[in-house]
Amino acid sequence: MTEQKPSRRDPDAELLDAVGPAFARLRRRTTQVPVTPPVERKDLNRNLLLNVIDEAEGEMSVGAVADVLAVDPSVASRMIADCIAHGYLVRLPSQADARRAVLQLTEAGYELRDRFRSQQRQAFEYITRDWPADERRELARLIVKYADSAVRAAAAPPSG
Structure with missing residues (x-):
């Protein structure tokens, strides 16, 4: 049996290797921090979707949302349908091609986006x-x- 010597890894490598797991912990734990109003399970997907559409340069279709989120178009479609049903998004004809539908935040969508931002700031300040x-x-x-x-x-x- 050969004896293994303790490795002398580069301390920067250890730190950089810890970044990915740290991001995963942040994602899981940040939503557990007390904020007002409390974060609901559906809020995570809605926040992601509303930000993708709000931050887009140009028009966003279901297919474009699926591409940005790296999900199947049917998953993006369900997320979008949920936000439309709750009044956060509307489908409008594209200005570039009226045969296509594009997504736009409603006033309620902007209010929800702002609530999410407030919750995220509260979480940051609490942590x-x-x-x-x-x-x-x-x-x-x-x-x-x-x-x-x-x-x-x-x-x-x-x-x-």
């Missing part, structure tokens, strides 16, 4: 309540920078 103000601001700045970079990276053509 970091014991942190120094400068660390809270720096984390907020870096999260926004990371998200902006993710958008640019997803839009960039693959290299190779």
